[in-house]
Amino acid sequence: MHTTIALVISTLVLSAYAQSDSITLSGGASETTQSPTATGADYATSGTTYADESSVLTITGSTDYATISDLSSIFATSNGTATSISSHRGNETTSSPTQTLLVGSARTTTSLNGTAATNGTASSTSTSAQPTNTVPCNGHPALCNRKFSNITHVGAHNSPFVRPGNIAANQELDVETQLNDGIRMLQFQAHLQNDTIYLCHTSCDLLNVGTLEDYLTTVARWLRGHPYDVIAILIGNYDVINPMNFTAPVTNSGLIDFVYTPPTQPMPLESWPTLAEMIFRNTRAVVMLDYEANQTAIPWLLDEFSQMWETPFSPTDRDFPCTPQRPPDQERPVRQNRMFMANHNLNLEVAAAGLSIDVPFFTLLNETNADQGYGSAAAAVANCTTMWDRPPTFLLVDYYNIGNFNGSVFQSAADANGVPYDRASCCGTAGTTNDGNPLHTIADLRWYLAIFMVVYWTSTS
Template sequence: MHSIHLFIIASFVHHVLSQSTESSRTGLATSAVIADYPTSGTSYANDGITITLPTTVDYASITDLSSAMGTDNTTAAASTSTSGNSTTSSPSQTLLVGTARTTTTLNGTATRNATASRTTSSARPSNTAPCNGHPDFCQRKYSNITYIAAHNSPFIRPGNLAANQMLDVEAQLNDGIRMLQFQTHYVNGTVYLCHTSCDILNAGTLEDYLITITKWLRANPYDVIAVLMGNDDVIDPMNFTGPVVNSGLIDFVYTPPTVPMPIESWPTLAEMIFRNERAVVMLDYQANQTAIPWLLDEFSQMWETPFSPTDRDFPCTAQRPPDRPRDVRLDRMYMANHNLNLEVSFAGFDLLVPFYPLLNETNAVSGYGSAGVAVSNCTQMWDRPPNFILVDYYNIGSYNGSVFQVAAEANNVTYNRDSCCGTAGVQSIAARLLEGSDARKIYVFVVVVGIASSWFL
């Protein structure tokens, strides 16, 4: 039996190395992308109809929000620009105090049982830069900022081919990641964080993951984040309310006034922080905002470029939701998927894995296939930069955290290169391992060994 496996593995190695050699000459294969999201049982809401949602936020009652936030209106004059994320950076430090919230509400009316976790934001740290580290962002709308998003944020297991990140979620947030994206799977009544299958990579329960995020939000009361959950099993959205409530994240969720949300309808970061609504929680499929207003329907609120791309040109064409006119797309936030994948096909099987050897180019500020070039192309095509740049292994690039430099340039602010990344030396070690023209061959060999080991177990 083992001899048969070895023959298959040898054939597979030959096939993969042939693919890799061809890719090194012409770029990555551009065959049909393997979907990394549910392709059946899904639908997209009609975002041509505006629905007003119940909300407790009344910003009109705040007469001078900029004064309350410790910021100056004169530094925020450019924040309303829709032609790009334009403003200037200020190095000043500001003490910012938001409003504490204690609630266990599920949707503004129904309440969770008394065992649900409760959180407050009473901490008042001093000498802290507000508004995601840039005081100038305070008076800029949430929809007028470019954020770096961690693709499959929880999947960090070393040696596992399904991993997409190297540093844990706390390090991600500390380094500046402001959207956490991931897949979920429903197993025996519990929502787990699993990549493709819980037999391949299981990062634990959604509730445990959200507890870590909630603790970070408590400790960082001047930051706004997004959580984008992939509903891969296309289950009822009520299955996500328990983990959000019991983790305490419910105390920080943002509830929009309408669905969909046009670009200009989003609040400023100052408004979100002042109200302590600092977590934008989205679900890609099955969300029902009339029932659960704070669980945002992703594709009513924004659109995406092609997901799990294998094309190094990273076209900034709209993929999901399909069939929307350009004027509608221009009035929504959007996410550029910039996580490069290697697609390997053999004997009827399709495998899609992060293309690790090219991370120093994919996450770079400039050069072919770089995040910097992709953002520039998107900006030209859509008259403004993407709101989210979804990346694998964010800490690796042309230098540590180069993807944050890309976002900083899109936002017209400065970035401190010394602020990244969570583990010293990670970048240099990875770079040394992947140097040389045979990097692709080494990588696909590792892929094959990983597959083979699972056959022999």
Template sequence: MQLIVCLFITALVLGAYAQSDEETSSGTLETTQLPTATGADYATSGTTYADESRTITITASTDYATVTDISSIFATDNGTASSTTRSGNGTTTSSPTETILVGSAKTTTSLNGTATTNGTASGTSTSAQPTNTVPCNGHPALCNRKFSNITHVGAHNSPFIRPGNLAANQMLDVETQLNDGVRMLQFQTHLQNGTMHLCHTSCDLLDVGTLEDYLTTVAKWLRAHPYDVVAILMGNYDVVTPANYTAPVVNSGLIDFVYTPPTQPMPLDSWPTLAEMIFRNQRAVVMLDYEANQTAIPWLLDEFSQMWETLFSPTDRDFPCTAQRPPDQARNVRQQRMYMANHNLNLQVAVAGISIDVPFFPVLNETNAVEGYGSAGWAVANCTTMWDRPPTFLLVDYYNIGSFNGSVFQVAADANGVNYDRASCCGTAGTTNGGIAVKDVARLKWYILLWASTSWVLLS
């Protein structure tokens, strides 16, 4: 009872603060909503996993490629190439001459005999190769790297940025996330009156709009950034049929960029390089955690056929790199799949049937740090030791907060063996305090008050 009263009082304070400082896009003031009861951050009933014992050959019903044969593109003496591209409406245009996307020689470092970085693709040739100057996902060295051989920073619950709401997991909008270097967008979806909405656990708790509107922003960003590849991981919280996801993807324009794999599942070495995906304009890897049917919808990938995850919504600062989903998968199978390290520390509050998992703010700058106990760097190193390779995706809360602005990107850069420009993050002008906007500092103090007060009650 003490905890409920404490949460209620703090929520009122947060609501008053939100009312005095925040205004929604419709022009009305917003109050903080207090969660009443939540379960896991993903569907826990009615879920099944694909049969790992067989491989399905995928046949795409539509040719989404802009270049059908990567071998037909050759570098000229100055390392440039021209190509033909197809626009979203089906028309064909000739693109300007561009620097060809090629990689560099393989270089890795080791720690006690274990690789500590993703290896760069390599090859032998009797002729000099052109030097690539075009960045793929921000780095020229990644162009000839397989998508599965790169550590990508992911935004946990990317759309949920509502200020003053306890169910929020990010501060900056999706366009800013992408501009800063986030390359996986993860979130929950819920079917509301026949329309897919973005809600956190319950649409009564936090509803930030339709899936189509969100994907429209992502598709617009991809059109403006032709050398970037993005993964989109959708949580099918209501366990509805996958056909509910086709209209939002098609109507948003994201369909112009979807990647269709040749098989289900996809072993690590079967994934294309970023350059190949860019040339073919298949730059959106769209995944669904449950109920995907790649025979019917080839581009909507079954997440757990393609990768596995560590413990979701972790509350342990050790961040053990043990697999949680899919369960009961053999180690040799996991070693041939991409994997995601869930590195978003939560405070679990549970009393009188109420269960709330919320981002643990007091140590967020340490959780997203490059080094130190419980840091992102710590977790990646542990995963690398355990699995002989870094995670493919590093999923974090409030990616802009850390030991410095965007420290999680430094962690990914270290895993990828590339340099990171710390001045490139985070968000718009006027951000300080680890990427937190000045007007958000007071709000953050109220959040810390909440965590401190709930922790005190739990310990008393």
């Protein structure tokens, strides 16, 4: 009992410290102030291996998207309107509205801050007159004929970890709200406890938000209700366990109805299908595992680092260098032909209950998630675009709803994609004030701390 209360107290104290601009270290003859520069790993660091890039695995039974040469014959009727797409699971049926779907457009190149090209549209597949698209794929009609690998998707770092006042929380709004607001990558850690996969941050004693199956059930339900949306799910195999442990949660949740199976491992940029193709086949969930994936045994559970690389994880440097970290020792030409994820969540390393954990740097969220300025999401996208001649495929952020305006990270992604963004569309209201700042301020935490201190001393007296 005392241990649990002490853990709660230390969590609250460290959460308050994490929202300060600096940490005051006591001890010795004087106190010193240290800027947040240390880093703690937020992923498995031992027993990990990377796939051999020298060989290509051909996956049988996957969809040959190359045979889909003219989407107008699939999505559009003779009068230029789209046919309805139905998704079936059990006795449930959901149908999309009848609308017109994009079937081809000319390739365009635009500049980003006058330095490098943004994501371009897909090449035209026909010279004949094409119907006008009105269907928003992932929120925008212009993205329907764009390859999945040729879009910047905003990702929620540690998406399930929503718990006000907890040091291990990284988001403020639940996963359904995240998806409604435009999050298209869900990233998180998974831990095996008593033969069940739970979603925990570093340790299940620190933050446990429930089972992977329950979380994926919510995601699958959302996908059934949104037939024109494609998402990615990135699972951190923190315990480096056998990948077969992940099949039951995906199957039992219903997510298996939507999983995408690639034709090869690894996947070059041009091998990815367009959003329209994935929507037509209803393979709208790209599920990846960072370590121990075996696509020979489980073709739809993709090996993350065969598909993409990452910039430094849980970064503490406000410059956010777009240099590769994982996988290591990969040649530049290989990286240029893979998707990549920019980890754009500024962190501070703290210790709690004998654990080292990275926590969001709260006081800089409005700048870190901004669409302009030093250390902003927009600056990170521009830097990556300059270094790699294309924007990042995924932009991973903490507290996506907070910025220089609510949802400013989506503006940065929209600019990279060359599409407009409706600022009024974001964000969910739970847990935020009118100015977009977190409700769990230092004052709130001190109040909770005072309450728990009373409980603690009462229990020990």
